[in-house]
Amino acid sequence: MATIEPSTERTILPGVPPYTVDDLLKFPDDGNRYELFNGSLLVSPAPTPLHQRIISRIMLSLMQAEPPHLETLTTVNVRITDKDYYIPDIVVVPLEVTDKVGLMFGPSDVLLAVEVGSPSTRMRDEGLKTLxxxxxxxxxxxxxxxxxxxxxxxxxxxxxxxxxxxxxKAGSVAELSRPFPLAFDPAAFAA
Structure with a gap:
């Protein structure tokens, strides 16, 4: 059986910390998800299959319940400031905004932001992104x-x-009214 040696190549990122959104746009497409918090770089690897399954099932639930004037999207760019930039797993935005937005949404466009946690992002999602x-x-x-x-x-x-x-919690029905009426058992997202 052949062994696979870890790569010794390093990605060279343009710009100098603290980074700006303009710096971020020059980064290579290397499979990582780059976000900014006050100019500090947040890097996440590609999501696991379970993470993707949960995102897909939440998306489907939202899309089936959304009114015609709203749209559910995944992995969009949200520019908060010049040094704060996030890529939520899912957002709900007004449909009229999606036709006008170019590369990035503004925070006022987002009615709902969804983050699916992972061991590497839990503290970030629970603390930093909540704030x-x-x-x-x-x-x-x-x-x-x-x-x-x-x-x-x-x-x-x-x-x-x-x-x-x-x-x-899984095993009980969440009945939500915002951003639109929706009911589901969170367990269904991972099944």
Whole structure:
């Protein structure tokens, strides 16, 4: 059996920290997901099959329930500021905005941002992105944790911050009214 040696090649990234969105646009397409938090680079590897399955099933649930004036999309660019840039796993946006947006959505375009957790992103999704999406005034943020069955954490904007999340565990039906009426058992996302 042949052994595979790890690559010794290194990706050289253009620009100098703190990075800007303009720097990020010059990065190579190397299979990593690059995001920015206050100019600091956040790097995530390609998602696992379970992660992709959960994203696909959430997308399907949202698309089947969405009203005609809204659209559910995956892995879109959201530019918060010149040094803050995220790629949520899923967003819900007004349909009229999708026809006008070029490369990046603004935070005011996003009605719902969804992040599906992984061991490498859990702290980021639970802490940093919760604060960042609230500061950007994204009305609703869902955090899905696959290793909890999966569990769905729903954050809703209350003034300038999210209130404590409503937690929906696998095996019980989550009945949600925003951004539109929707009911599901989070367990179905991983099945």
């Amino acid at each position: 960042a999406y609230a500061q950007a005034r994204v009305p609703i943020y869902w955090r899905v944790e696959p290793d909890e069955g999966p569990a769905l954490y729903v954050y809703e904007l209350d003034g300038d911050a999210y209130g404590p999340p409503a937690v929906h």
